[in-house]
Amino acid sequence: MTVYIPCGGDVRAQARSGALSGPTCGLAPDYLQANLVIVSQDIAVDFMWFCHRNPKPCPILEVMEPGTFEPGHLASGADIRTDLPRYRIYQRGILVEEPLDIMRWWRHDLVAFLLGCSLGFEAAMLRAGLPLRHLEQGCNVPMYRTKLPCKPAGSFFGPLVVTMRPLVPAQAIEAAIITSRYPQAHGAPIHFGDPQAIGIADLTRPDFGDAVDVRAGEVPVFWACGVTTQAAVIETKPELAITHAPGCMFVTDRLADDNAITP
Amino acid sequence: MTVYIPCGGDVRAQARSGALSGPTCGLAPDYLQANLVIVSQDIAVDFMWFCHRNPKPCPILEVMEPGTFEPGHLASGADIRTDLPRYRIYQRGILVEEPLDIMRWWRHDLVAFLLGCSLGFEAAMLRAGLPLRHLEQGCNVPMYRTKLPCKPAGSFFGPLVVTMRPLVPAQAIEAAIITSRYPQAHGAPIHFGDPQAIGIADLTRPDFGDAVDVRAGEVPVFWACGVTTQAAVIETKPELAITHAPGCMFVTDRLADDNAITP
Numbered sequence: 398m399t400v401y402i403p404c405g406g407d408v409r410a411q412a413r414s415g416a417l418s419g420p421t422c423g424l425a426p427d428y429l430q431a432n433l434v435i436v437s438q439d440i441a442v443d444f445m446w447f448c449h450r451n452p453k454p455c456p457i458l459e460v461m462e463p464g465t466f467e468p469g470h471l472a473s474g475a476d477i478r479t480d481l482p483r484y485r486i487y488q489r490g491i492l493v494e495e496p497l498d499i500m501r502w503w504r505h506d507l508v509a510f511l512l513g514c515s516l517g518f519e520a521a522m523l524r525a526g527l528p529l530r531h532l533e534q535g536c537n538v539p540m541y542r543t544k545l546p547c548k549p550a551g552s553f554f555g556p557l558v559v560t561m562r563p564l565v566p567a568q569a570i571e572a573a574i575i576t577s578r579y580p581q582a583h584g585a586p587i588h589f590g591d592p593q594a595i596g597i598a599d600l601t602r603p604d605f606g607d608a609v610d611v612r613a614g615e616v617p618v619f620w621a622c623g624v625t626t627q628a629a630v631i632e633t634k635p636e637l638a639i640t641h642a643p644g645c646m647f648v649t650d651r652l653a654d655d656n657a658i659t660p
Numbered sequence: 661m662t663v664y665i666p667c668g669g670d671v672r673a674q675a676r677s678g679a680l681s682g683p684t685c686g687l688a689p690d691y692l693q694a695n696l697v698i699v700s701q702d703i704a705v706d707f708m709w710f711c712h713r714n715p716k717p718c719p720i721l722e723v724m725e726p727g728t729f730e731p732g733h734l735a736s737g738a739d740i741r742t743d744l745p746r747y748r749i750y751q752r753g754i755l756v757e758e759p760l761d762i763m764r765w766w767r768h769d770l771v772a773f774l775l776g777c778s779l780g781f782e783a784a785m786l787r788a789g790l791p792l793r794h795l796e797q798g799c800n801v802p803m804y805r806t807k808l809p810c811k812p813a814g815s816f817f818g819p820l821v822v823t824m825r826p827l828v829p830a831q832a833i834e835a836a837i838i839t840s841r842y843p844q845a846h847g848a849p850i851h852f853g854d855p856q857a858i859g860i861a862d863l864t865r866p867d868f869g870d871a872v873d874v875r876a877g878e879v880p881v882f883w884a885c886g887v888t889t890q891a892a893v894i895e896t897k898p899e900l901a902i903t904h905a906p907g908c909m910f911v912t913d914r915l916a917d918d919n920a921i922t923p
Binding site for chain 2: 566567569570571573574577585586587588589590591594614616
């Protein structure tokens with residue numbers, strides 16, 4: 398019997414054909430997945446600077462040349478215009494469309510950024526036997542805008558967005574240690590415990606994703622999140638910005654653990 | 661101008677001469693310090709087994725041959741009978757004396773264990789800019805008996821004893837990551853937050869050491885503590901057990917960072 402384990406290219410081919418139009422979570426689990434942000438060349442340096450000043454939410458995996466749609470470093474032969482399941486088009490900070498490809502939006506002055514996401518460290522948490530409530534509940538991870546400002550850069554500014562995973566304290570300690578080894582997947586948590594300390598009024602009402610149960614004895618643990626870039630697009634209102642739709646990531650040819658720091 | 665930085669041997673010489681009879685905290689800060697536990701040969705295997713089953717509170721640095729008083733691995737030429745500032749003598753679990761040396765208690769059937777202590781990771785925390793309240797307040801770290809039982813081994817059993825350091829959540833996360841690199845100095849915390857979850861009724865009344873302030877926004881963070889072995893001696897009531905007096909450690913010739921896991 399042959400067991401079929403999909404690789405990054407398999408997932409991209411499904412997205413390219415239109416067979417896959419939803420979240421990539423759990424698909425090709427050994428492969429690094431990436432957030433996509435595309436802006437025009439005239440503000441690309443501002444955005445790159447914003448990422449470098451805020452490396453926990455915005456760890457840069459690859460920056461592409463203007464007009465280039467093949468990410469040679471992460472997935473040779475791929476096309477970031479078609480190989481994600483679904484995209485978001487923002488005009489002046491307003492979400493105007495969620496297309497399955499961006500061929501009709503593509504321009505020669507666009508610069509694509511691929512940024513680390515938390516799926517890499519979630520696989521490591523699961524291997525360590527740590528629970529992930531959003532997976533248990535079959536929903537998206539809850540995400541919250543915080544009152545913590547990102548460091549502004551050029552025209553870009555906005556709040557830090559975080560994901561939340563509930564854990565008992567001993568698990569939270571182990572999760573902090575494990576995820577600290579994945580700096581290109583947001584690294585260690587930025588906060589745990591009192592949500593109001595970082596400006597979250599109500600855990601049951603996330604700004605993105607789905608609410609999950611926090612059980613007796615558990616504390617909410619918060620990690621920086623790549624959706625921080627979308628919050629910055631909404632605040633900064635550039636003429637055009639294209640991102641992946643939430644959860645519909647670019648699946649690379651790199652193994653998730655390639656960039657881990659080994660203890 | 662020559663700056664004099666004391667080494668492990670300098671501190672041991674002061675203890676041996678009687679000039680130093682108090683805590684070694686802060687002395688020869690670059691050098692690994694160790695807990696001392698001495699038991700008779702007939703229960704030494706039980707105690708070694710107890711340490712191996714409870715490596716967070718009891719990380720073994722060196723076990724000496726019966727009747728041997730020179731720890732060849734950690735400090736060649738030293739004498740564990742005289743080179744600590746102060747000792748504790750327990751008979752059937754009762755503290756009977758706190759002598760400055762143990763020459764009159766020494767026997768040829770005694771086996772000495774040197775175990776890791778938290779001073780190594782505290783130096784790393786300070787280098788990272790993390791606060792240590794007990795140092796700020798000029799007192800000993802607070803220690804608490806918990807309701808968490810150690811894994812019993814042979815005749816040895818007893819509760820886990822923990823130290824507590826108050827930190828704000830972001831500092832607690834950084835401290836967990838840093839201290840996880842020092843498995844021979846108790847490693848990462850075992851708990852944070854609610855003291856009652858691990859059986860501590862009142863943080864202001866530690867079982868050993870001194871109470872410290874927990875300020876608004878801070879959470880108590882708990883690490884396994886070498887005093888766990890003294891709690892086991894008190895519970896297990898061996899005919900004789902000799903330990904260091906609290907804070908009066910054996911200062912080795914090894915650098916504290918030699919055993920750190922580098923990221």
